[in-house]
Amino acid sequence: MKRVLAIELRRSPVLLFAPWLLAFDLGMLLATRDSRYWAGDWHATSLAIAFPVLVLAPALAACAAWVAGRGRRQGFAILDAVMPRPARHASIVQWAVVAGVGVGIYLLGAVVAGVRTAAEAKAGHIWLSYVLVGAVSLLAYSAVGYCAGRLVSSRFTAPICGLAVFGWLVALSTTSPRWQRLALTATDPLLTSPALAARPVVVGARVLLAGAVLVCAAALVGAGRGGGRARVVRVTAPIAGLAAVGLVVVGFGGDNLTPRGAPTAGYCQGSAPRVCLWPEHAKWADDAVDVAGRLAVALQGVATLPPVINEAGLGGTPTEPAGVPAIVINTVPVTRGSLITGLVAGIAPTPPPACMLASGSQRFDSERFERYLLVGAWLTYQGSGSVTDNIRPDPERFAELLRASPDRQRSWIRDNIPLVRACDQPVTGPSGP
Template sequence: MKIFLIELRRSPLRWWLPLLIALDLAVLFGRARWWVGVWPQASAAAQVPSFYIGPFLAAYASWSAGRTHRLGFEDQIAAGSKSRWKIELIRLSATVVFGLAAYSTGALVAAAVSFDDAGAGFLWPGYLLLGGTLIVLCTAVGHITGRWFPSSSSIPVICGLACFAALAMMGGPSGAGLFVLSGAPDIELDAQGLALRLALALAAVALAVQPPRVLNGYSEGTAKLSARLPAVGCVVLAAACLAGMFSSGPLRVARQAPRAPLCTTAEPKICLWPEEEKYLPQVEDMARRVSELPSKFKSPAVFYEEGLQRNASNDTDFSILEGSMWEVANGMSISISRTSTPPYCPAENNAAEDRRMMAYFELNSWLAARISGAGQPANMHGGPPGVDQREIAKMIEWPEVDQESWALKRLDTIEGTRCE
């Protein structure tokens, strides 16, 4: 422990710690802030900076691990009283500690800014462990690289860039699953998948501190074959973990729905995951606006956030995409228009089909604007073809009688379309 503390005090990385913390916070708040107040989303957001901290530590670990060779101290360390693996583990651990210190600071900040708005619970440990695993893995890879290629400049830079590129291309949820970009409440991390990634990181650490000794030029009185066994075992374990990661399915799996979701008191009821409590006042207003729609429109009795009724029809499901209530209103508008109009059948000709589809598009857009209380947000693009969303946004300011007349004309077009 004393040697480890000395390594921490003397590590050049201590001067980089403020920069690492600044990097973590810049990534945390620079991407978006809609995650604030939702524990699973805040946990996933706190994990994202590991994507950048990891490659940085890989570059530093590569530089640090090569110092012994560059300074000509290999023989002195080999002849010392402490085992070589202990010396390497101390050096690698010091690098990891600084990385985790910056990472933990970002996680604490994410928790602090979410605490007032969030409901019961706290940061989800699975996401935080995933980010920590990525940091350890990158550091170990850098340490291995530095021991085999003890360069002071080019190899560390190449190592860091290679780690970053590999993560960007293959490390995401659709690849190796070493990081995630969001944490929807209906999804959780698979415990077995998380354990495989942690085991891979630990195998890389073991390989980094105890490489094939014969190939490093010393055997410490051990037969060459037995000297290779620790490294061979680490390689086999790492290969097994990789095989398990890619064969065991996705890291993120469906989460069991709660027995009592969080629902509005106003009708129709709008039910959310309990972790989405901060959105409850907004959906209460949306439920009230639905109840104020013209009587010609029929609404389902209950709307569910995605994942709350996995074994039932999902016609009334909606999702909260990056905190946007427009997505909620849009999903509800489609359900209301389906409930309020006859079942679909092919129109008697293409012209009639086009008129009916345009009526659907305009009606759904108007319903979404009415339910949300505003038009489509400026930062969202697209929508039904041929519909001017800016005009729809102005329309909900019209007198109620004018809006009802406009909407009923679209309903008449839909209901009056003859089938083939």
């Protein structure tokens, strides 16, 4: 086996593509706008590490299929019968080189991402479950490719297999969470709150299914020789077993994610108000403290922020807070402006008021909507020092609002918040301070 290993380490096509796969893996991790979000956040980093599997898995499947069919295409299949060692030894080595290189590239990307996050993170640690299922999925998909190449040695098997795996992963990403388990790797959105964690039983189910894929592939490779009814049984039995395991993985109840127990103490900073975040989001603490402090000052006489503001899921705050000021980090990229929405929960409405004019008219209440934009823009400006692109009030009216004295601004905001919160409130009073 050492000689076979030495040969594969010299001529396996995966070595030719390894630099390109590594560049693609690191590019997907580091050269996207999402990297500004996950860097410094161990939870998001763990999810981001698994994302390149979308490309690595098809590439490894294609390489493994090419390696598996190479001997037959070159007319060396007869050597299997005269080799001093069983042919399965060579098959194991061929597959192991492809899988090993792929998993090595994946883990190297994980190390690079971990080093970058460690330089910015203030607390937390990597979530090994997400990294584990990504590595296991690469083993499974490379085994699928090797099996396909052994059964059909055509030159077209490799590209077809790679495209099939890519299509499989993309198709599953658009299905329900239960069916996404069949993708093997982690499919949770990058913005998944650290208040939620993968259920251990789902992680175990993915690993179990990957193991079933490996066993099925090995059985099919062995069944590729011989003929007759016995061969039919050797082919159908592992496929039926794999299908049964897949149905069990999809069928058992519950969501893929489960509420995570809050830490005994979040990462807290500031005072009046004090802001507490999940340890994984500690990198955003400085911005959250500054925005909360600016809002607390701006809202004097309008509303009062609680003395302690928790991130959603901490300190009894619900994961999806409604009417309770909280830190909500669920956008890419996270900005000071994006923190405003959670902090003004219960003060200003999140959705715009879809109000029609009274007395049967079907015309939209544009004045109420404009005041909604003015209130939202004012809150965003006071908290972050700028106005985000998704809030566009009338420039002249907004400039007039900001030119008024702080007391007049607060008075106008206080009078108009009830108007933009409910459609049954008549729009009265001046259109500006």
